[in-house]
Amino acid sequence: MLDIQKIKKDFSILKRKINGKKLVYLDNAASSQKPKQVIQAMVDYYEKHNANVHRGIHSLSEEASEMYEESRVAIAEFIGAGKGELIFVRNATEGINLVAFAWGMKNLKKGDEVVTTVIEHHANLVPWQMVCRETGASLKVVDTDENGVFQMKDFKDKLSSKTKLVAVVHVSNVTGEILPVNEIVKLSKRVGARILIDAAQSAQHIGVDVRKLKCDFLVIAGHKMMGPMGISGLYIKKEVQDEVGVFLTGGGMISEVYKDKPAVWAKGVEKWEAGTPNVSGAVGLAEAIKYHQKLGLENIREHEEKLIRYVLSEIEKIEGLRIVGPRDVSIRGGVVTFVVNNVHAHDVAQILDSEGIAVRSGHHCTMPLHERLGLTATTRASFYVYNDKKDVDKLIKGIKKVKNVFK
Amino acid sequence: MNIYREEIMDHYKNPRNWEKLKLVDKVERKANVSCGDVIEMGIKWGENKKGRMVKEIRFKGEGCAISRAGASMLTEWLKGKNEDEVKKLTEKKMLKILGIELSPGRKKCATLGFEVWQKLLKRAILLK
Numbered sequence: 406m407l408d409i410q411k412i413k414k415d416f417s418i419l420k421r422k423i424n425g426k427k428l429v430y431l432d433n434a435a436s437s438q439k440p441k442q443v444i445q446a447m448v449d450y451y452e453k454h455n456a457n458v459h460r461g462i463h464s465l466s467e468e469a470s471e472m473y474e475e476s477r478v479a480i481a482e483f484i485g486a487g488k489g490e491l492i493f494v495r496n497a498t499e500g501i502n503l504v505a506f507a508w509g510m511k512n513l514k515k516g517d518e519v520v521t522t523v524i525e526h527h528a529n530l531v532p533w534q535m536v537c538r539e540t541g542a543s544l545k546v547v548d549t550d551e552n553g554v555f556q557m558k559d560f561k562d563k564l565s566s567k568t569k570l571v572a573v574v575h576v577s578n579v580t581g582e583i584l585p586v587n588e589i590v591k592l593s594k595r596v597g598a599r600i601l602i603d604a605a606q607s608a609q610h611i612g613v614d615v616r617k618l619k620c621d622f623l624v625i626a627g628h629k630m631m632g633p634m635g636i637s638g639l640y641i642k643k644e645v646q647d648e649v650g651v652f653l654t655g656g657g658m659i660s661e662v663y664k665d666k667p668a669v670w671a672k673g674v675e676k677w678e679a680g681t682p683n684v685s686g687a688v689g690l691a692e693a694i695k696y697h698q699k700l701g702l703e704n705i706r707e708h709e710e711k712l713i714r715y716v717l718s719e720i721e722k723i724e725g726l727r728i729v730g731p732r733d734v735s736i737r738g739g740v741v742t743f744v745v746n747n748v749h750a751h752d753v754a755q756i757l758d759s760e761g762i763a764v765r766s767g768h769h770c771t772m773p774l775h776e777r778l779g780l781t782a783t784t785r786a787s788f789y790v791y792n793d794k795k796d797v798d799k800l801i802k803g804i805k806k807v808k809n810v811f812k
Numbered sequence: 813m814n815i816y817r818e819e820i821m822d823h824y825k826n827p828r829n830w831e832k833l834k835l836v837d838k839v840e841r842k843a844n845v846s847c848g849d850v851i852e853m854g855i856k857w858g859e860n861k862k863g864r865m866v867k868e869i870r871f872k873g874e875g876c877a878i879s880r881a882g883a884s885m886l887t888e889w890l891k892g893k894n895e896d897e898v899k900k901l902t903e904k905k906m907l908k909i910l911g912i913e914l915s916p917g918r919k920k921c922a923t924l925g926f927e928v929w930q931k932l933l934k935r936a937i938l939l940k
Binding site: 748749811 | 815816821846847848849874875876877878918921
């Protein structure tokens with residue numbers, strides 16, 4: 406069992422007071438806090454090793470290059486990928502856009518279909534809308550039930566020989582649902598489609614293994630997994646890499662450039678990494694991954710599953726609340742999204758903030774899902790390994806205060 | 813900090829000049845993209861001896877306590893006032909009428925009604 410009090414000590418920010426109360430940070434699906442180990446690794450990089458990578462012969466440049474590539478290996482291994490399959494991007498959104506523009510624009514055409522779901526974050530919906538509009542391909546959006554739960558039957562109905570890409574989220578940032586991605590990949594492969602998994606909410610909580618999953622593309626979100634902002638990873642399966650064109654061009658992604666004939670692109674992952682990379686970010690993210698490995702992903706999941714079970718049982722006792730997403734904890738990540746009857750999500754979040762509790766309110770970048778649920782805005786509490794039962798109790802007390810103010 | 817003070821909650825629960833948009837003849841609408849709040853506000857201009865005045869002002873919409881109370885208090889302030897006076901109402905002054913301290917994020921809620929009002933006012937000036 407994990408010692409949560411000890412873990413909390415690694416996160417200095419959790420000692421902060423907000424409006425006179427000790428911070429209860431429950432906005433982890435938006436961005437996580439960073440342990441001191443991650444912050445220190447980045448400070449060390451800047452204080453001892455900073456230089457541009459892959460450019461210089463001097464010692465510092467070699468050290469920086471080595472640290473950058475070692476980070477790539479650590480991150481790739483964490484998701485079961487080879488180091489030649491992990492591309493550094495700024496964020497998960499950029500990763501999906503890279504696939505949309507460098508693969509989608511090149512490979513999709515009129516008559517082709519892209520299948521996605523209404524559960525998606527805008528980051529995994531808007532790029533496909535753009536690509537479909539440009540290429541003439543059509544977009545099929547899989548429905549949910551009235552609670553926002555994925556409908557396998559509808560997915561099967563939408564899948565056909567015309568499907569060229571399936572782009573789905575692994576864990577929803579709103580309903581917390583863990584989608585049956587193994588089944589989704591299997592069915593998608595059967596019709597010959599490429600498959601992209603948005604693992605922004607899953608890699609750090611339940612883990613992913615691209616080898617077992619057999620997906621073609623997968624994105625993670627560095628800052629949601631205790632890493633710094635501005636660094637994330639995109640996995641492109643080796644066998645698919647030749648299908649993917651270039652994205653951003655310039656330095657670093659070429660092998661030869663001429664004045665009067667086309668440049669030759671670099672081989673491997675460098676082809677998609679134009680310009681000076683975020684080395685300190687990569688170092689920080691690798692350290693964050695080490696932090697997860699030290700705790701053990703199965704222990705993290707066990708703790709969060711226990712926590713969400715407790716949250717659901719406590720929150721369900723409060724009258725006049727609507728909770729979205731699946732009730733079955735085995736298919737639910739550490740996210741609980743709810744609506745307090747007759748109280749707007751912003752007011753809920755504001756009153757919780759007055760108690761030092763940080764939650765997210767609004768549509769969480771999922772407007773189509775909210776429309777499907779018949780809601781305009783919701784409040785979301787999302788948990789991580791440094792949250793404990795006491796945090797949940799404070800949340801429950803906070804919600805009761807909301808009801809009291811608005812009674 | 814108590815932004816949910818009694819007066820705000822009263823305006824939220826019993827908004828003044830609420831609905832009955834049939835009483836007015838010019839209607840404008842605005843949404844807050846970050847949260848989906850929408851306010852529709854309408855006006856009927858009248859005349860008194862000092863010139864044009866706000867004869868009737870109504871609003872409706874979907875929103876949080878701050879946006880609804882803000883719009884309600886705004887309409888209460890505007891109703892019956894002459895054009896010269898209402899033209900002078902700035903966002904800063906409107907927030908002063910609300911009498912609460914707001915974070916930048918919440919300011920957008922509080923001023924949603926004011927923004928619709930600015931649309932109505934602009935239209936009235938253009939049509940003059």
